[in-house]
């Protein structure tokens with residue numbers, strides 16, 4: 001005899017529990033536990049000729065992106081590479097994090113985020129460039145506030161040569177002497193942690209909540225995006241000039 005299937009009765013739709021997010025609590029979380037950050041809005045530099053930004057452009061320093069006026073705010077930043085324990089490690093996720101800010105602000109692609117009270121160390125090989133007046137300099141990816149050391153390659157059979165005579169001006173290290181244009185030096189330095197926004201998974205996130213009169217009301221949730229360490233994202237500075245021009249983006 002064939003088995004007879006019993007059909008499950010539908011749920012009682014009159015008493016469905018309702019889950020509600022409280023935007024105020026999330027806002028409080030961002031305010032209470034967030035880092036102090038500076039966010040600089042990004043926009044592509046109009047010097048860009050189809051594909052390549054001009055290396056003489058004083059607005060973008062050859063990167064093709066300009067960052068405008070800073071806004072100070074709080075942001076919760078969480079690593080999203082932390083669940084790699086039982087997975088293959090992937091360089092794709094390296095230096096990537098999730099950032100959440102209050103809903104009264106907005107984020108856009110390539111906006112720059114600087115964490116105020118942070119210290120990180122970065123080491124990179126940099127090409128020595130020359131200004132019109134003969135000054136020799138290198139451009140670091142991050143503004144360096146303390147250089148640990150600079151070493152120059154001499155030959156394959158000799159130790160690297162320490163460079164001690166230099167001046168640090170934000171992203172630029174100017175050498176007094178002893179380096180040659182077109183050669184590379186390795187620089188290890190301390191800097192503030194900087195990210196750029198690479199994805200906006202939650203630039204709009206509205207939720208319905210029931211107000212005191214049992215009416216549904218839509219409220220905005222904090223804004224969230226995926227950020228990545230600056231040195232993984234834009235092109236290296238391809239810059240041959242001296243100063244960066246400031247392009248304010250404040251309305252007032």
Ligand SMILES: [Zn+2]
Pocket residue numbers: 045046047048053054057058059060061062063064
């Ligand atoms: Zn430009």
